[in-house]
Amino acid sequence: MNLAAKLRRRAAEGRSVRVGLIGAGKFGSMFLSQVRTTPGLHLMGIADLSVARAKAALAATGWDAEAAVAGSFEAARKGGGVMLTEDSEALIRADGLDVVIDATGSPAAGCRHALLAAENGRHMVMVNVEADVLAGPYLADAFARAGLVYSLAYGDQPALVCEMVDWAEACGFRVVAAGKGTKYLPAYHASTPDTVWDHYGLRAEEAERAGMNAQMFNSFLDGTKSAIEMAAIANATGLKAPKEGLAFPPCGAHDLAQTLRPRAAGGVLEEAGMVEVVSSLERDGRQVMNDLRWGVYVVFEPADEGPRGDYARRCFREYGVSVDPSGRYASLHRPSHLIGLELGVSVAAAALRGEATGAPTGFRADVAACAKKPLRAGETLDGEGGFTVWGKLMRAEDSLARGALPIGLAHGVRLVRDVAEGAVLGWDDVAIGDGIAVSTRRAMERWAAGAAKAAE
Incomplete structure (x- = not known):
């Protein structure tokens, strides 16, 4: 401070x-x-x-x-x-x-x-x-x-979420969920640089005059950037990635504590302690009330179970903290972020x-390339936000077990076999060289395997 x-x-x-x-x-x-x-x-x-x-x-x-x-x-x-x-x-x-x-x-x-x-x-x-x-x-x-x-x-959403998680844990709370908001519909996974401006309500000429890069903006829309940011948060905080990838539940800031609680408690999470992104759109395209499109959030609960946590839960209500109907789960959010200005x-x-505003402490989450359409052998992948692939959040162990191709390497590489629409691509699906990105990634995988073995 x-x-x-x-x-x-x-x-x-x-x-x-x-x-x-x-x-x-x-x-x-x-x-x-x-x-x-x-x-x-x-x-x-x-x-x-x-x-x-x-x-x-x-x-x-x-x-x-x-x-x-x-x-x-x-x-x-x-x-x-x-x-x-x-x-x-x-x-x-x-x-x-x-x-x-x-x-x-x-x-x-x-x-x-x-x-x-x-x-x-x-x-x-x-x-x-x-x-x-x-x-x-x-x-x-x-x-x-x-x-x-x-x-x-700091200023980018992963570091701001890391700060909120750190705050909650330093206060002695248990983090249930943390993440950000975005504009999302399931159809956006198929969006390309040719269709992106339609989804944003812009004409291509307007975007060009403003210097807006279609592929970069499409990465935000098709779910790739959200997956990348949630993977960064998981690797920095120890929170888990959803096993089936991000769900993007529609949710306003006032409903965070109710929606982002475990399924066993009536929410959407597989379990407590996860990253997730909330959508500013209902699935029928209507705007979510009090949406968090530009913001970040944390959902937390008292670390004490049962009656021992009652005092903290009473304090949530007494001081106007947004809670779920049970009063057990609470949330705080920041409605916007200022990117590079911060x-x-x-x-x-x-x-x-000598401190980081968030830094990875382990390899817990990954982002794999997923086919936007049926892909054919001989095609060249065009990477994040392009016409061929979008990035899907996965747990690191699942990504490694499947030999999934990281989204960061899915650019300028040629397919050696057909890949079905919606399938996660693997290293074996592409002809890839050994540049610095590949060699550093391979070194990271070896490092992670060594760290896991040492922890056994």
């Missing part, structure tokens, strides 16, 4: 936290708008595939882009502006850098940047949740062994406290 004071102290001492941003897209740009006005944070450099795009991002977020650009990393380190480069490795290796932010969205790039950051003694804030779900538990372990912080990105919290927590 005193990060701002710590940052001001660092600024007064002339020791601002030096930050390197990789990826100047929407999330990165939102961070750029706030780091400029945050005492104690110094943006030392931006790496992007296009220096011109990075410069445009500075200009769009209130910087004097011409005056802000430094001539060298040395000048940037001393406070003489921001170094722009297309060489992400050079930024990570730059002398004096404290924290690396990966906001690329590429699993391969995220793995590469994380390994380089750990090698060079930099803390890592992984905005790139695709990379985190592909191999985050292994990467986080590498940072921990190096005495460094690997963190999920990212400085993660940077400051890593550099000043």
Whole structure:
């Protein structure tokens, strides 16, 4: 609760936290708008595939882009502006850098940047949740062994949910469910970049003028992004993924405690202690009242069973906490999140406290590629949000047992056999090379197997 004071102290001492941003897209740009006005944070450099795009991002977020650009990393380190480069490795290796932010969205790039950051003694804030779900538990372990912080990105929903889970457990409550809201109907799993704007009520021309990427937005709609975010939360908190994948029950904020309780108690959960996403739409397409489309939530209960928990349950009602009809299950929610505008919290927590705003502690959940349509041998998969596959949440042990193909690797790879619509794809269904994303994922699977064996 005193990060701002710590940052001001660092600024007064002339020791601002030096930050390197990789990826100047929407999330990165939102961070750029706030780091400029945050005492104690110094943006030392931006790496992007296009220096011109990075410069445009500075200009769009209130910087004097011409005056802000430094001539060298040395000048940037001393406070003489921001170094722009297309060489992400050079930024990570730059002398004096404290924290690396990966906001690329590429699993391969995220793995590469994380390994380089750990090698060079930099803390890592992984905005790139695709990379985190592909191999985050292994990467986080590498940072921990190096005495460094690997963190999920505050402002994005997984880190905000992790914070709510941590709050509940620190209060002595038992977490029953945690997750977020989204717009969902079962038909959305088949959505493609050609149909996505119809579901959002936009014309393609409007989306293009706004610079909205159809495949990226389709990932949010077809269920893939929800699965990725819930997997990240499960791996960070110890909550379980539903055995059959996300159910997306329609639910308003006022009904969270009633809907998201175990089936044995009248709710939709297989058991207590799970991640789940609630839909802002009823199954017939009507809007859910008091929906949580942009927000996050936690459902919890007193750890004491029976009469011993009665006092806490009475307090829930006395202080206006939303509860189910029995009074046993309670919920809190946050109605919105500010994405990259909040990212400085993660940077400051890593550099000043040595703490992550959420980080994977085990491989508990995975996201597998699932066929959107009948696929034929010889076709090339186009990955998250595309025309061929969507991402299905699975428990890690089930994914490994089936040899499921991670959604993060289902891009640019060729099918070697037919796959039926709705089927989970496997490693054996594709011809896949051994790039950094594949090798890091395989290393993570070996690491997880070793950790499981050691725990026996």
